[in-house]
Amino acid sequence: MKQKLKKEDIGFTQIKNDVLVSSLSLQAKGLYCYLYSKPDNWNFSAERIAVECNTSRNTILKYLKELEDNGYLERKKLKTGRVDYFIYKKPKSKNRTLDSEKPKYKKATVQKSHGAKFGPISNKELYTNKDYITNKDIVADATKEKKFDLKSYYEKMFSNKDKRMAIIAGYWIVKGFKFENEEQTKSAIKRELRPAGDLKGYSFERIKETMLYLKENANFKWTLETVGKFINEDLKELKKEKPLIVIEGVKFYTQEELQKAEKNGKIIWNKLEKKWYLNH
Structure with a gap:
């Protein structure tokens, strides 16, 4: 299904204070600013937005729905099957129509593709695109988030070519950490990349041995950085001396x-x- 984004022309990216001080969530305000920075006829894709904003598609759909519910974003399905998105400077009330508002739309002569990993949408993609937002989509996406499988995520980390991923996964398992969704997991990975990188020169066996020693013997809160501090110690002697x-x-x-x-x-x-x- 073909989808396009259109907005009222103001000549440059400028956001009204009314939007920023509205009751919208902080995430919805950020998404509004992002959308307003795009040119008319920009190829609209929740997946592309998710990649550029470093978040999940489910999250983008959630806040697009919030903008729509509050009158800042409107979808209009055309007879051709294309869906145009209209974004407003002021929230559009339910009894207003596009004809009564008569907003001026900027016509882009050149369409741009934002994001290095995404090219122009093909005809096949236009008619199979699943970014048309409905209440059913939101409920389905929320269900998907609840079914996050941490075990499968660990398997992917262990099979990753980057050794740091396996070190981090092993550390989380020893510590017994739990994550509710992929966003939490990715944020935690970012925090552990540096200390995990310091351990890349050691065998997995040695790293595991050090982690288990700390788990059994440390009477303080230890972290992956702590593993790096104990990795060269004689653990057997430490048990005897301390x-x-x-x-x-x-x-x-x-x-x-x-x-x-x-x-x-x-x-x-x-x-x-x-x-x-x-x-x-």
Whole structure:
């Protein structure tokens, strides 16, 4: 299905304060500004917008719907099957029509393709395009987001040619991190790229060994950056020299030792004082 974007001509990209101080969400305001910067007859695609804005197609559809519901964006399906999008400086009320407003539209003589990975839309794409927004689309997209499969995402990270992806996935698994959607996962990846890059020269076996050591023995909050600080240490010697905890003079070097002592009744936990004691 062919879709085009049209807007009222103001000669240059200028956003009215009325839009910026409206009750629209911050994301919808940002999308409005993005759309207004595009020329008339720009090939409209939620997927293209998602790539340029570094977000998901579902998110773009959600905020396009918000703009439409608030009268800033209107869809008009033509007899040819093409869908034109009209964006307004002022919200269009439900009882107003395009004819009564008589806005002036800028006619672009040259169509531009924005985004290096996308060329002009083919005729086939024009009639199979799924970016025509309906309430059914929004509900379906929301359902898709709920079905985010973290396990499958991990598999993709482990098979990625970039070793950092596998290191990050392994770290998350050891830490037991959970992510609700792809956007959360991508944001977390960005935070871990630098410390993961510092570990690229080490074997996965050594990295895993260090992570497991920290998981079992660290009595502090450790991160992927911490793994880099311990990666060259003799972990066996660390277990001997630095006890995990000392209870009334008795040293416990690992979490396993501590759990075993508790199971055998050698130590007890005082809930009120939040402290271990030997069971005399």
